[in-house]
Amino acid sequence: MVTDRPVLGADGGRVILHVDMDAFYVSVELRRRPELRGRPVVVGGTGRRGVVAAASYEARRYGVFSAMPSSTALRRCPDAVFLPGDHDLYASVSRQVHDIFHSVTPLVEPLALDEAFLDVGGALRLLGPSPDPARTIADHLRARIAGELDLVCSVGGATSKFLAKLASKRAKPRVTDRGVVAGPGVVLVSPGAELDFVQPLPVEALWGVGPATLERLRRLAIRTVGDLARTDVDALVAAVGQAHGRHLHDLAWARDDRPVEPEREAKSIGHEETYAHDLHSSDDVWREAVRLADAVASRVRASDQVARTVTLKLRFADFVTVSRSHTATSPVTTAAAILDAVAPMLERIELDRGVRLIGISVSGLGERAEQAEQLSFDDLAGEPLGVGDETDGGRGARRPSSHDWETASETIDAIRGRFGSASIGPASSLAADGLRLVRPGAQQWGPDRPVPDRQD
């Protein structure tokens, strides 16, 4: 570290920490399987289309990375131990991690289960005089996460979000030919040292430089962040567009004043799943849609929100992806309401070529309590108008109205709250060994057992 620079946090300016858990899913698994420590461990699906969700640093030595097909991972590292994902567990550990973050500062912006930005400017002032205040907080966080949760994290600190994220990457353990080398754990970028830190980095280290942008920058002979900084803004704008060009140029000069935004509101809620075997019949697709809609609706209600727009996404065996949206007049909170929107979409899509992935999501979210609700004749008639033909004066079974579904859904939530999410679900999701649940993130590593073919 350069010593004649001011120390991060000493001048009362902005201090942002990026905390990133090391190999989070794998580390959580190793807590209950300590005998696997030091071995290559992969969390992910082992089914036909399983995908690696996380790999231990030992497995990374063999070139195993997240999002890689499990079959490739197994080829590269035949000794790897494959563990199925346990998303519920990771989510609950993640909550504990985030509780520790919140004990330091209320300004926590979660990025994923295993990483977050923390604005600790206020916490530093509470801490009082300290020779190296940002490091004191970072060490404190690492010590608590290690002591209370038996997990390791890396912390990057700087005056801006993007530099903090780059710094945490440098704090991580590294994989070398000789094995896994522990990282420094904490890397802080002092005020004034930002350009020395960022400009030697390759441009692809910057947020927002993906393959397409990288290719365009290469054509301008830009390889490092420093090259980018020295390039004329107008030339950048011409190459990658107005907003993007200016933004990248700002980053290259370490200008990033985006604030840490706590509790980022989700803009949509959804689930998607990849199936081990392509689904060909509309019955199979419908059954999966019912499961997904039930899970999505549950989350909408749990967040005390209502949705307006329902989106269906289908990916076919040939990887062609289609998506269809419908904006409902009434707020959507139930699986029935989602399926009312999805059913006509499915009717108009040819499923013959085989469905590989189904996704259902809702957007246009608003707070439930503030919603005005357009009432409908459906509620008066006790059935959706113009659907079905039960006009025999109520002798047949009455179709449930949207209001009935809302009441039933509240009961379903209460039952799940008390007896667990597997206690109640759509009848069509019932398999021989119980309810097939939808878990968030399940699509990341694909199904770990094939969806049974229809026998009847």
Place this chain on the structure above:
Amino acid sequence: MKFRCEREILAEALATAGRAATGRTGTLPVLSGLRLELSGDLLTVTGTDLDLTIQLDVTVGGERDGGVVLPARLSSDIVRSLPAGKVELDVADDDVRISGGRSQFSVRPLSLDDYPRLAAPASSAVTINAAAFGEALRQVVRAASTDEARPILTGVLLAAENDGLRLVATDSYRLAVRDLPGVSVLGADQKVLVPGRALNELQRVLGLGEELVLRLGERDATFEIGATRLTTRLIEGEFPNYRQLIPASHPNTLTVDREPLLEAIRRVKILARDATPVRLQISADALKLTAITQDVGNAVEELDATATGTDLTVAFNPDYLASGVEAVGAEQVTLSTIDPLKPAVVRGVGSDDYLYLLMPVRVP
């Protein structure tokens, strides 16, 4: 095929028939085209998407009989942009030449053989007054749904009712009912469900004549006005029992001038974003309209009005309310309510042949 005619006449014909040609080049690409057939001096232009067909006859200076299918959009754009005056259309083997003044276009036709054969309209015909039917459509079609999720509600019900014709439409939030007494189009108890989209198109051409000829078939209906024929597939299925939705009586009735109410709704609507309702505070001698959008602002407007029954506040989607008030053909309207959660009825004072029922918005 070869003919000459005034640019305006051909441009109008292509544009009108073109409204039925489909923009989606999905299953049958030829449906994005218009079929032109010339026999003597009579040119027949047809556009269809198989649900809706618009066909019209125009008189031209024919030179050589024949038929061709032209890309609808392209040919319409070309003819419309030619200089005013005579245009000529000449079909060679695989090439259609469209010329006017000193401009000349050459267009590849679509396959005439692929163009679907359309069924002949039913022979039994009934003639009704075009203007009266047009007014009824104006009042009712607005309440039909555009949501394909409920195909039945995208239709307008035409039913025989008390020696007259009744038109009904609902999108499940509002319901419009219009009676045309003395118009007998259907047999007793006969009813058909006509797609709202077709009736919207019909409204555009109703001004072309005074008499409307209606031919009802098993599966489709044909409307003829002047030299224009519009054929639509009928919607199959049972229209909901709308009578049970209309309350037998309303304890509260508000009477207010139509035009000032419409203007007031339009003004407060500026503050009603997305799903914000407009609230009506009804008291014996005044009506207050408010729209409140959180974090944006609010709008308030007071109107002279008379009311019987109890004071109450009820909220509506401003578009649905304005739509009903606008549809009424009277200087004063009544709004009859039961309570803030039950359907309300909009009627014109002194005109009993139209009813607009709408569901309120429940506000927090």
